[in-house]
Amino acid sequence: MNREAIAKLVRQVGLRPSREAGQHFLLNESVVERMVEESEVGPKDTVLEIGPGFGVLTRALLARGASVIAVELDSRLAQFLRTTFNGESRLTLLEGDVFRVRLDKYLTDRKYKLIANLPYSATSMVFRQFLTRPPRPTMMCTLIQKEVAERITAEPGEMSMLSLSVQYFGRPAISFMVGRKDFDPIPAVDSAVLRVEKIQQEETVISKKAFRLAKFGFSGRRKQLKNSLAAGLHIDQSKVEDILLESGIAPEIRPQELSVENWLTLAKNVN
Structure with missing residues (x-):
């Protein structure tokens, strides 16, 4: 799909893409094909797609024989897809709103794949x-901002609450990068396809x-951990140091x- 085709569809549905909401339509269909291929989608799969937009990924998933649950927030796009x-x-x-829809009526826990070009804001x-x-x-x-994908897959030394959370529940890895010119409108940042597997914790x-x-x-990223924990737990710093040493962690970390x-x-x- 090229920019002219996207522009025509945008006019057809009366849409004005929102950069603030991270609403960018993917032009490069080879990215979609690679996402579907790497996800090993087949006729036995149920797939949840968030924000299908004009249905480029939806069509590729259906072509593989999958059953697709697509959740679209924009009423104009939803009507176009119907x-x-x-x-x-x-x-x-x-x-x-995917965060308000009763998905448990349509999906079974650990019985489906989530594949989507996610709005950056979500x-x-x-x-x-x-x-x-x-x-x-x-x-x-998922196709997400490159910077966010790199934060999620960070190693000790660059960890964050986001990377800690995702890495506890699954095994994230960046599959490949996607340039900003592969979207319309062109975003200010590049993107990446991130896979999270072994979701079982x-x-x-x-x-x-x-x-x-x-x-x-x-909460005090630049501070030594012993100071932040002492303040958060409301205990003496010496006690925190003892707990850190007992855990095999240097107090200055x-x-x-x-x-x-x-x-x-x-x-x-920690008691």
Whole structure:
């Protein structure tokens, strides 16, 4: 699909793409084909697509024989998709906010794949929602901002709350980069396709405690961890130092230097 075709469709539906909402339509259909290929989509799969737009990815998923649950927030695009895919029995189109739609009526926990070109503004919320609450997918393949993909896949030294959260629940990896000129309108940043596999961890008492400690830690990202934890836990810094040493963690360390395993070990030693 080229820019002229997108412009024609935009005029047809009376749409004005919102840069603020991160609404960018993908032009390069080879990106879609590669996403579908790498996700190993087949006739036995159920796929959740968030923000189908003009249905480029939707069509590719259906061509592989998958059953697709597509959730579109924009009423004009939803109507366009109903007309375009009229009579397609393997497509269920839901109009509304993906965070408010009762997806449990259509999806079974760990029985579907999430594949989508995500609106930039919704990326963090999508990962939080679909990794922590049922119905959770077996894998995710999403087209998102390159910078966010790099943050999610960061290693100790560059970790954040986002990378910690995603890496606890699954195994993220960047598949390939997508340039900004492959979208219309052209965004200010490049994108990347991020896959998250092995989504099987459950939240536990220890993981909840680890995330609570991490929030204390990352509230003072430039500070040494012992200072942030002492303030957050309201205990003496000497006590925090003892807990860190017991956990095999240097008291002078900063929160971005800890791995997922480090946070879980620390949580076990905090009463």
